[in-house]
Amino acid sequence: MPHYFVTVLPGLEEILADEMRVKISGVCIRDKARGKVYFDSDLPVEHFLALRTADNLYRFIHRFPVGPHKLHLHDIEKEISRLDLSMILPASSGTGMLSFKVNASRSGNHTYSRFEAAEAAEWGIMRRNRHFRQDHSGGHQLEFRLDLVQEEAVFAVRMTDAAFRYRGKTREFTPAALRPTVAHALVWVARPEIDDIFVDPCCGSGTVLSERCAYPHALIHGGDLSAEAVAAARANVGHISSVHVKPWDAQRLPLDSGYAGKVVTNLPFGKQISSIACLPALYEGVLSEMKRVLKPGGRMVCLTDAEAPLQAAAEKAHLRLTNVADLRLKGLHPSIYLLEKD
Structure with a gap:
């Protein structure tokens, strides 16, 4: 069963969870964190687009430990290079090049910036997936998210477009x-x-x-x-x-x-x-x-x-x-x- 999370304005997590329970039959809410509600469901993604308290929907890919120092950026790149991302490829991708970018957030005593963490993740994606190319122009086909909280990282891909919450x-x-x-x-x-x-x-x-x-x-x-x-x-x-x-x-x-x-x-x-x-x-x-x-x-x-x-x-x-x-x-x-x- 696929894992997902939805992002929400901090403070609205329980209201969003209540909306999910009412609107989506069989959804299993696993956890609530600041600004996020994690859940499992085998329903098509279209069912989750009815959640009007949500800012964005993400498919969870991986959770892994991270170190606080710049030398640990290599570990982020290496960990992400191990991931098989074929499960989240668009059906229309074929064998052509896929443009993507990584957005990162950081909370903790890291000596590197969120931009450096995002770049490390991008290099990791391209090491494993040769048909992926970075694109920060705004025309990318896929957007990944890397959230670093203290010594833990969560890696996901966004399933909704920028206009969803508006x-x-x-x-x-x-x-x-x-x-x-x-x-x-x-x-x-x-x-x-x-x-x-x-x-x-x-x-x-x-x-x-x-x-x-x-x-x-x-x-x-x-x-x-x-x-x-x-x-x-x-x-x-x-x-x-x-x-x-x-x-x-x-x-x-x-x-x-x-x-x-x-x-x-x-x-x-x-x-x-x-x-x-x-x-x-x-x-x-x-x-x-x-x-x-x-x-x-x-x-x-x-x-x-x-x-x-x-x-x-x-x-x-x-x-x-x-x-x-x-x-x-x-x-x-x-x-x-x-x-x-x-």
Whole structure:
């Protein structure tokens, strides 16, 4: 049975593992490490492309010990030169030359750089496989990954292309736009259901709305104070009759009380806020309005790094607050929170 791993934004490993268990029948999750979920499956690769929290999919090739000094670069080259890579060759490769590159990461007290480790791996590949040639121009056919963590190396080949985590779409972006994988994690924590009436009160360029559109729903509403953001969200979501995007104030939503079952949003935080002093009042107003719009038993999921203002606003609104995951995102450390209405 082939071994794989998927990469994910650090902090989202358990959310991705849960998505895998639900979506892929018979998958065997072997391990979770920072930014990775390892699993076994004999299903075709196409089944794994449904994982919307994942950044990329890799086929695991080899794990081996590594030394910390430059003289050990030769050992990396030698170890990789022993590998039979025929199992991962594209069906269309024939007997012609295959272009490739190796990306490497390094964590530990090594005296060599990740670039030197990648080069050693590349020489190892070419020693064993004469029809492989290095290509760093961006037009390579295969991309290998070498991760060095202290005294251990993991070698793998990427199965997804560069557009995978961005859904292969040309998107309109506004400042502080979420990565689709993070937006999906928020949607997944809310537990999408076929009869959902779903609201994103601070929708920005509509990434959360786009991710919710990937699942059956009843109605989806989104809005933002910024006319530029609303225009971008409409362009990104497209023409779907069940999705409504309009300009509005998240503290005064044009929606009936008890209307929505799910509210999911990326709350303003970090560089989106000109002064930290306004956050408590903003969060208090937004959470109060979200509680009004939510049905009894409804769920709200949000992303922010402003824990104290959020906690104070949740207490005032009488919403149960749970920290679901702590992330590292663009130099910030936001968390995903679940808030529930009795």
